[in-house]
Amino acid sequence: MSVQEGFNRYACDVGGCGKVNYDREGGTYAVRYVERKWIDANFQQRSATFCTDHAAKFDAIVRAHDADFAAFMKNGAMPSGVTTTSTTTK
Numbered sequence: 268m269s270v271q272e273g274f275n276r277y278a279c280d281v282g283g284c285g286k287v288n289y290d291r292e293g294g295t296y297a298v299r300y301v302e303r304k305w306i307d308a309n310f311q312q313r314s315a316t317f318c319t320d321h322a323a324k325f326d327a328i329v330r331a332h333d334a335d336f337a338a339f340m341k342n343g344a345m346p347s348g349v350t351t352t353s354t355t356t357k
């Protein structure tokens with residue numbers, strides 16, 4: 268049989284990455300792509316597929332965000348480079 272079906276296309280969503288593989292679900296190449304989900308600033312759930320390199324970078328960004336948020340919750344400290352555009356009046 269010259270046509271083999273059942274392959275999925277896997278691609279990293281990071282612009283300029285260009286990593287693409289065709290594989291069966293759970294195959295050697297398929298497991299090199301992971302989905303990550305997060306909540307954006309508009310409280311909407313977002314998701315993307317990443318290659319292993321960009322998944323590691325995404326995870327590093329989230330860990331840094333978690334540390335910034337933990338500091339904010341502890342004493343209201345804002346991360347450097349982050350500004351607010353409005354204030355709340357009582």
Ligand SMILES: [Zn+2]
Pocket residue numbers: 279280281284285286317318319320321
């Ligand atoms: Zn990538």
